[in-house]
Amino acid sequence: MGQVEMMLLRWLRSWDQPLTAAAGAHDHHGGMPETGxxxxxxxxxSAGFERDLLDLLIEHQGDAVRMAAAEVSGGAAPAVxxxxxxxxxxxTAQIGMMRDxxxx
Numbered sequence: 001m002g003q004v005e006m007m008l009l010r011w012l013r014s015w016d017q018p019l020t021a022a023a024g025a026h027d028h029h030g031g032m033p034e035t036g037x038x039x040x041x042x043x044x045x046s047a048g049f050e051r052d053l054l055d056l057l058i059e060h061q062g063d064a065v066r067m068a069a070a071e072v073s074g075g076a077a078p079a080v081x082x083x084x085x086x087x088x089x090x091x092t093a094q095i096g097m098m099r100d101x102x103x104x
Contacts, residue, residue, distance in 0.1 A: 011080065035060045054098045061091045061098075 001009075012019055039056060046052040064087060071084035 007083070011077070034063075051102060054102055058095050058098050061095050064091045065095070 009019060035056060043049060043052055043056070068084040068088035068091065072081050072088060075081040075084060
């Protein structure tokens, strides 16, 4: 188990929350569209695989940036808000790298 998973488990324990999510808890990504299996499968038929894959990843990481930003601005736990700020920064940097690849 990685450091992030351990951190999340510690938070859940400290908040007296269940350690496993309820069925369907991840279905709606906080109201954001999820990267679906069909989108991923469609890449097999893509004539521009690299561009289409990067576009899909940019969209996916953009959702992560928005979710992290929502936690930073509206979260209650200072440690979680700090972690969300790190996630926002790292995913924003990844998006920048992928956009550079697309423009090159």
